[in-house]
Amino acid sequence: MTIELDLRDEFAVLRINRPEALNALSFSLIGDIGEAIDRAGASDARALIVTGAGEKSFCAGADIKELMDRPLAEQKRGAELGQAVFSRLDRLRIPSVALVNGYAFGGGCELALACTFRLASPNARFGLPEIKLGLIPGYGGTQRLPRLIGEARALELIMTGRTANAEEALRLGLVNRIVEPPLLDAAFAFAREFSSHGLLALQFAREAVQRAASTTLAEGLRAEADLSTLAYRTADAEEGMKAFIEKRKPVFKDT
Ligand code: DAK
Numbered sequence: 001m002t003i004e005l006d007l008r009d010e011f012a013v014l015r016i017n018r019p020e021a022l023n024a025l026s027f028s029l030i031g032d033i034g035e036a037i038d039r040a041g042a043s044d045a046r047a048l049i050v051t052g053a054g055e056k057s058f059c060a061g062a063d064i065k066e067l068m069d070r071p072l073a074e075q076k077r078g079a080e081l082g083q084a085v086f087s088r089l090d091r092l093r094i095p096s097v098a099l100v101n102g103y104a105f106g107g108g109c110e111l112a113l114a115c116t117f118r119l120a121s122p123n124a125r126f127g128l129p130e131i132k133l134g135l136i137p138g139y140g141g142t143q144r145l146p147r148l149i150g151e152a153r154a155l156e157l158i159m160t161g162r163t164a165n166a167e168e169a170l171r172l173g174l175v176n177r178i179v180e181p182p183l184l185d186a187a188f189a190f191a192r193e194f195s196s197h198g199l200l201a202l203q204f205a206r207e208a209v210q211r212a213a214s215t216t217l218a219e220g221l222r223a224e225a226d227l228s229t230l231a232y233r234t235a236d237a238e239e240g241m242k243a244f245i246e247k248r249k250p251v252f253k254d255t
Contacts, residue, residue: 062139204227
């Protein structure tokens with residue numbers, strides 16, 4: 001099994017387990033990641049942690065050996081497959097956290113970018129080095145990176161192909177935090193900061209914030225009014241406000 005999905009505590013952990021190739025993504029591996037994302041969404045997990053096997057690499061990108069000698073139409077289908085699979089993380093009913101344990105290059109960096117949050121180990125390195133291969137990113141990097149860190153900084157990384165270490169990634173806003181080993185415990189602790197909140201409110205918040213990057217302020221505000229009204233209509237909102245008045249912790253049921 002090169003893609004493993006385990007349920008641990010209240011979380012699902014997706015691990016790319018191909019350390020002999022630094023967890024590089026073959027097309028079949030990308031398909032398996034999609035299936036694992038769907039399984040995590042259908043489980044009781046309250047967040048999905050995405051990580052790589054070994055201490056050296058989260059994911060070194062698309063499998064370069066497989067990218068060669070393919071007809072153009074097949075290349076386009078490959079890019080669309082990667083984009084579609086990574087986009088499932090945007091729509092997943094639970095938030096996702098990329099636990100970047102080493103290299104996150106090319107498609108590996110793009111997988112991390114598609115997650116809701118990113119944590120970096122001290123030895124993490126991020127980059128979109130496709131330009132050095134005569135290529136450009138094809139799994140969402142040209143779209144998600146500028147939305148996250150701004151156009152100039154994204155263009156610098158994409159056009160130079162240089163890599164950023166964990167400290168720089170934190171300064172750029174590419175990662176939320178740098179975490180120390182044991183890494184999985186650190187990811188669980190991070191996820192526990194939000195995972196007891198109601199899933200519906202978490203989803204509405206993610207959707208509203210995602211709109212900010214893709215629409216006008218006026219339309220975004222309309223979306224926020226709709227989504228915040230929807231949140232108000234949930235049983236969790238009733239419970240949350242009641243618990244405040246009664247000076248107790250709310251018990252959310254995701255309804
Ligand atoms: N693909 C395939 N194999 C890889 C790989 C990769 N991306 N990265 C590493 N490996 C393999 C190496 O070939 C080596 O295998 P053996 O030679 O032992 O069989 C093994 O992993 C260990 O790697 P190294 O010996 O190179 O390890 P080092 O520690 O010396 O170096 C490194 C680590 C990460 C600096 C180096 O391996 C490296 O530079 N790797 C390539 C990183 C990279 O360029 N990633 C971006 C790939 S391009 C699309 C359009 C674009 C894309 C996709 C689709 N369509 C239109 C369909 C772009 C995607 C990309 O991600």
